[in-house]
Amino acid sequence: MNVIDLTGKVAIITGGGSGIGKATCELFASLGATVVVSDIAETAHETVASIEAGGGTASAVVGDIGDAAVADSIVSAAVERHGKLDVLVNNAGIMDRFAGAATTEDDIWRRIMRVNLDGPFFLTRAALRAMLPAGGGSIVNVASAAGIRGAAAGAAYTASKHAVVGLTRNTAYTYAKRGIRANAVAPGGVETNVMTEDIQQHIDQESMAAITPVHQSAQRVAQPIEQANLIAFLASDAASNVNGAIIPNDGGWFAG
Secondary structure, three states: OOOOOOOOOEEEEOOOOOOHHHHHHHHHHHHHOOEEEEEOOOOHHHHHHHHHHHOOOOEEEEOOOHHHHHHHHHHHHHHHHHHOEEEEEEEOOOOOOOOOOHHHHHHHHHHHHHHHHHHHHHHHHHHHHHHHHOOOEEEEEEEOOHHHHOOOOOOHHHHHHHHHHHHHHHHHHHHHOEEEEEEEEOOEEEEOOOHHHHHHOOOOOOHHHHHHHHOOOOOOEOOOOHHHHHHHHOHHHHHHHOOEEEEEEEOOOOOH
């Protein structure tokens, strides 16, 4: 029997239409979970189709998690469709343009915070309202190497992921005695087409020159499934005593 067993659990996974999110949705389903695939794009339905083709159970909710009402509706949909909520994976996120504070524009700052911080907060709040009366649940946040270091991205992204780390730790501490576990993974470079393309289209040369030495020190670029494996472990009962942990999953990028 696989140590990581999600049989009977209902999980919401945001950003489930591509990259780490899609890999996590498909892995959860293969481990027995019923998956609610959340994404701002219609690709959420493609992930559901992939899961169902493999014999799994899933449904999709399309919407902007930076809107509190949408976040509430995602949790409500999970509970109404499947009767409960056991796991929330706050994976959805977007990159900035690797700019420092001096050159970060207001609209970029607000857009990054809306998706990377407001969304996880709104969903955590809504999920807790469903999980606490049921006696507990697991929340896994996808932070970043930029959430524990200062040299992996721009000011907006770095600040947003540091905030996700803080949200994770506060949630773990505040609700531990009520059956809630909250942990975060901190990926380094991951091969996700959407984020990579966005960076390549928008990064300026000054920012590229500043970050290139940092990124050249990375061991290698990870595959989405390598993040999904850790997320699944943290969500499962195999990690029953892991709470408030921020776990780097970066191939040793910042170990030196």
